[in-house]
Amino acid sequence: MSALLEIEDLAVTFGSRSAAVRGASLRVEKGETHCLVGESGCGKSVTALAIMNLLARGGQRSATQMSFAGTDLLSLSDREMARLRGNRISMIFQEPMTSLNPAFTVGSQMAEVLTRHRGGSRTAALERSVELMGRVGITAPEMRLGQFPHQLSGGLRQRVMIAMALMCDPELLVADEPTTALDVTVQAQILRLLATLKRELGLAILLITHDLGIVARVADRVSVMYAGEVVERAPTAELFRSPQHPYTRGLLSCVPVPGRVRRDRPLGSIPGVVPAISPGFAGCAFRSRCSYADATCAHEIPRRSAGAARDYLCRLAPGITEPQPA
Amino acid sequence: MLNLIARRLALGVLVAFTVMTLAFMLTRLSGDLAISIAGPQASQADVEIIRKAYGLDRPLYVQFFSWVGRAMIGDFGQSYFFKDSVANLIGRRLPITLTLGLVGLSLALVISIPLGILAALRENSWIDRGVTMFTMVGQAIPSFWLALILMIVLGLNLGILPISGTGTWQHFVMPGIVLAFTAIPALTRLTRSGMIDAMASDYIRTARAKGLSRARIVLKHALRNAAIPVVSIAAVQLGFMLGGSIVIETVFALHGVGYLGWESIAKNDFPVVQAVVLVLAAIYIGLTLLSDILNALLDPRLRTG
Amino acid sequence: MSEPIAIHAPLTPRVGMAGFAVGIAIVAFIVVVALVGNTFVPHDPFTQDLGNRLKPPFWMEGTQGEHLLGTDQLGRDYLARLAYGARISLLIGIMTVITSGLIGITLGVLGGFFGGRVDDAVLFAITTRLSIPVVLVALAVVGLMGSGLGLVVATLGLLLWDRFAVVARATTMQIRNLDYVNAARCAGASTAHLLIKEILPNIASHLAVVATLEMALAILLEAALSFLGLGVPPPLPSWGLMIAEGKDYMFFSPWVIMVPGVALFVLVLGINLVGDGLRNLLGAERLR
Numbered sequence: 001m002s003a004l005l006e007i008e009d010l011a012v013t014f015g016s017r018s019a020a021v022r023g024a025s026l027r028v029e030k031g032e033t034h035c036l037v038g039e040s041g042c043g044k045s046v047t048a049l050a051i052m053n054l055l056a057r058g059g060q061r062s063a064t065q066m067s068f069a070g071t072d073l074l075s076l077s078d079r080e081m082a083r084l085r086g087n088r089i090s091m092i093f094q095e096p097m098t099s100l101n102p103a104f105t106v107g108s109q110m111a112e113v114l115t116r117h118r119g120g121s122r123t124a125a126l127e128r129s130v131e132l133m134g135r136v137g138i139t140a141p142e143m144r145l146g147q148f149p150h151q152l153s154g155g156l157r158q159r160v161m162i163a164m165a166l167m168c169d170p171e172l173l174v175a176d177e178p179t180t181a182l183d184v185t186v187q188a189q190i191l192r193l194l195a196t197l198k199r200e201l202g203l204a205i206l207l208i209t210h211d212l213g214i215v216a217r218v219a220d221r222v223s224v225m226y227a228g229e230v231v232e233r234a235p236t237a238e239l240f241r242s243p244q245h246p247y248t249r250g251l252l253s254c255v256p257v258p259g260r261v262r263r264d265r266p267l268g269s270i271p272g273v274v275p276a277i278s279p280g281f282a283g284c285a286f287r288s289r290c291s292y293a294d295a296t297c298a299h300e301i302p303r304r305s306a307g308a309a310r311d312y313l314c315r316l317a318p319g320i321t322e323p324q325p326a
Numbered sequence: 327m328l329n330l331i332a333r334r335l336a337l338g339v340l341v342a343f344t345v346m347t348l349a350f351m352l353t354r355l356s357g358d359l360a361i362s363i364a365g366p367q368a369s370q371a372d373v374e375i376i377r378k379a380y381g382l383d384r385p386l387y388v389q390f391f392s393w394v395g396r397a398m399i400g401d402f403g404q405s406y407f408f409k410d411s412v413a414n415l416i417g418r419r420l421p422i423t424l425t426l427g428l429v430g431l432s433l434a435l436v437i438s439i440p441l442g443i444l445a446a447l448r449e450n451s452w453i454d455r456g457v458t459m460f461t462m463v464g465q466a467i468p469s470f471w472l473a474l475i476l477m478i479v480l481g482l483n484l485g486i487l488p489i490s491g492t493g494t495w496q497h498f499v500m501p502g503i504v505l506a507f508t509a510i511p512a513l514t515r516l517t518r519s520g521m522i523d524a525m526a527s528d529y530i531r532t533a534r535a536k537g538l539s540r541a542r543i544v545l546k547h548a549l550r551n552a553a554i555p556v557v558s559i560a561a562v563q564l565g566f567m568l569g570g571s572i573v574i575e576t577v578f579a580l581h582g583v584g585y586l587g588w589e590s591i592a593k594n595d596f597p598v599v600q601a602v603v604l605v606l607a608a609i610y611i612g613l614t615l616l617s618d619i620l621n622a623l624l625d626p627r628l629r630t631g
Numbered sequence: 632m633s634e635p636i637a638i639h640a641p642l643t644p645r646v647g648m649a650g651f652a653v654g655i656a657i658v659a660f661i662v663v664v665a666l667v668g669n670t671f672v673p674h675d676p677f678t679q680d681l682g683n684r685l686k687p688p689f690w691m692e693g694t695q696g697e698h699l700l701g702t703d704q705l706g707r708d709y710l711a712r713l714a715y716g717a718r719i720s721l722l723i724g725i726m727t728v729i730t731s732g733l734i735g736i737t738l739g740v741l742g743g744f745f746g747g748r749v750d751d752a753v754l755f756a757i758t759t760r761l762s763i764p765v766v767l768v769a770l771a772v773v774g775l776m777g778s779g780l781g782l783v784v785a786t787l788g789l790l791l792w793d794r795f796a797v798v799a800r801a802t803t804m805q806i807r808n809l810d811y812v813n814a815a816r817c818a819g820a821s822t823a824h825l826l827i828k829e830i831l832p833n834i835a836s837h838l839a840v841v842a843t844l845e846m847a848l849a850i851l852l853e854a855a856l857s858f859l860g861l862g863v864p865p866p867l868p869s870w871g872l873m874i875a876e877g878k879d880y881m882f883f884s885p886w887v888i889m890v891p892g893v894a895l896f897v898l899v900l901g902i903n904l905v906g907d908g909l910r911n912l913l914g915a916e917r918l919r
């Protein structure tokens with residue numbers, strides 16, 4: 001069964017200075033919530049923007065394969081890609097406060113997505129806006145139509161963004177850290193909302209985040225990213241139970257689990273810092289911080305399978321690395 | 327917002343009053359007005375007659391308040407040399423200056439905004455550099471010199487436009503072009519920087535993520551935000567243009583208020599000079615108020631929340 | 632009135648080091664011409680020679696070899712007058728900037744630093760100044776009190792301080808609450824000390840940029856005033872005056888207005904290039 005979104009070996013560079021993404025491969029199945037997780041600067045947002053062809057000026061992308069529902073995204077012109085954006089693939093961003101145009105009403109910004117892709121009257125589009133705003137939990141949606149973004153709170157704006165993303169019934173929603181800028185309580189509400197939408201609409205979600213807690217809550221499958229590469233892919237439960245890649249291990253050991261934390265032991269951390277990667281870098285980016293590294297890690301790293309629908313990028317065979325006690 | 331307007335209006339009145347005071351003092355700079363009016367040949371007796379006739383024998387503050395009082399109701403007194411009331415003089419000439427100003431501003435906007443958008447969309451390309459060079463050149467050309475050059479080229483060599491006087495719409499073309507040139511550099515740069523900021527903003531990224539067409543993104547979403555400061559500054563630019571039109575009107579012998587000011591300075595026609603300064607200042611004050619209102623109207627953030 | 636800050640010009644794109652270098656070269660060249668130019672030109676700018684009127688410059692026919700740029704309507708050597716005119720333009724530019732700078736910076740810093748009523752008064756003064764039609768008032772002053780270099784400088788200096796005030800005020804407000812200023816205040820520094828030692832040096836770079844722009848503006852304004860006959864009095868060869876004198880002959884001998892006009896244009900362009908280059912160099916933030 002072919003996936004909804006299939007990416008093989010994506011690379012993104014910005015000039016000759018930086019290789020933001022070196023080899024990202026991921027698959028998102030229909031109706032699946034897939035989390036792309038990693039630290040700041042690992043290239044996960046850039047990956048999302050590359051998929052949508054929304055890279056900033058100077059960004060160049062290339063991949064062995066990048067297809068959405070069978071269509072090769074790389075071969076599309078910007079105009080053709082624009083017909084997919086907001087229509088079959090939607091994206092929401094991290095900063096709800098600045099992501100809406102301050103000069104236009106909420107209603108008009110929502111309606112224009114529908115009229116752009118499906119035509120129809122503005123009235124019909126506004127009606128659909130009201131319907132979707134209700135669906136995402138916005139109270140008094142008719143009133144919201146005529147309001148301006150600055151009149152809404154951050155949580156409300158993010159809901160508007162989600163509703164706006166759903167106007168044309170997309171098959172895939174790319175959500176780049178949608179809750180990072182929000183309060184914890186609002187965060188929980190938004191996540192619940194996304195789970196509900198997935199259930200009711202069969203919506204596939206590519207959720208970008210740095211928060212393992214979110215991953216544990218909503219993800220069906222996870223791709224872990226480090227320094228521009230996807231280093232491990234697995235179903236969520238299995239990832240948490242038996243992480244294979246040394247980085248993933250380290251990451252999970254950093255998260256204190258109530259009940260398992262021992263007072264006399266320091267919290268886990270990974271020594272060192274994320275290296276800056278320039279084009280031409282070879283081998284594993286984690287080797288400077290990995291306790292299992294050896295000379296072969298400076299060369300091509302094999303992708304190993306660790307069971308059904310699991311793989312990771314490391315020279316180590318599956319099962320060698322054991323979970324560190326917290 | 328009404329509150330805002332009321333306060334700006336009150337401030338404007340205060341400024342106008344200050345300008346009135348300054349204008350009054352300005353004409354008293356040359357010392358004894360009566361002597362200036364009477365001329366170098368006049369005898370002492372003549373000067374005294376003139377002094378009485380023009381009310382120049384009254385104490386200064388009496389003269390001032392009498393002028394202010396009448397100015398409030400639009401009576402600026404009689405011109406010393408034009409045999410007409412100052413109000414009439416200005417009233418006849420003002421439409422010309424206003425027309426010139428509007429022609430100049432419209433031309434400036436028609437050129438600046440597209441150029442600014444183009445430069446912003448092609449940032450750092452040779453088009454952008456070309457536009458920058460164009461604005462730098464525009465800023466450095468003395469307006470009266472440009473006027474003369476246009477006269478030679480368009481008026482004489484090509485013979486397509488009249489080089490002086492008022493009368494037909496053709497008389498406004500060259501002056502309008504020169505006037506536009508005084509505003510184009512600033513407006514172009516403002517449009518350009520506003521568009522660059524807008525295009526780099528998060529809400530434009532959202533608009534692209536929604537799959538909107540490029541034209542709509544640039545012309546509706548970005549421009550709408552970038553235009554706010556341009557519009558409000560354009561109103562103020564108009565004020566500067568009207569105030570500075572004196573040079574252009576004089577070169578082209580266009581009978582507007584600026585030219586009137588020039589003529590009355592040459593003739594020591596003080597009531598006219600005072601009144602012209604006041605009228606131009608009042609127009610500028612009105613335009614800044616308009617600019618604030620436009621700003622509030624165009625930016626929803628200022629209107630409500 | 633809304634704050635006048637927004638009125639003034641935003642950043643241009645990188646003029647680039649090339650532009651900056653060109654600007655400095657131009658200004659340096661004209662300064663040299665102003666200082667020593669007339670010692671190299673064989674003629675005196677004021678000597679009339681009515682038998683040799685309106686001779687064309689060397690690139691046109693009918694030229695008189697020894698007058699490289701020809702002669703004006705009174706037979707005076709054009710090149711000599713042009714070189715002397717550089718002196719006038721630069722002098723006016725510099726003196727005006729010093730005067731208006733003193734006034735504007737003082738007002739701006741006081742208003743920005745003390746805030747409150749003082750600031751209200753400063754803003755009111757700025758707004759009033761902006762409402763005044765500058766050219767008209769300058770003309771009126773000179774018209775009523777007679778032409779003269781000193782009067783022109785004084786008038787322009789008293790009129791062109793607004794941008795200095797606006798920028799000084801804005802930058803002062805930005806830094807008055809920064810830590811190093813507060814630290815000095817806590818150490819017991821007097822207000823005068825704060826203003827002179829802490830605030831001024833840190834806003835100086837922004838003010839330098841304003842100074843170049845105002846200098847260019849002053850030069851253009853003086854040229855306009857002289858062109859209208861109410862600026863620098865003849866026989867002083869202000870470039871604006873030379874254009875005015877040449878106006879009557881421009882249809883037959885266009886170089887009479889072209890040469891001084893180009894000189895003005897090049898000088899102002901050079902100063903503006905320097906100003907923009909300075910602004911980019913200093914990474915001056917947009918003042919909004």
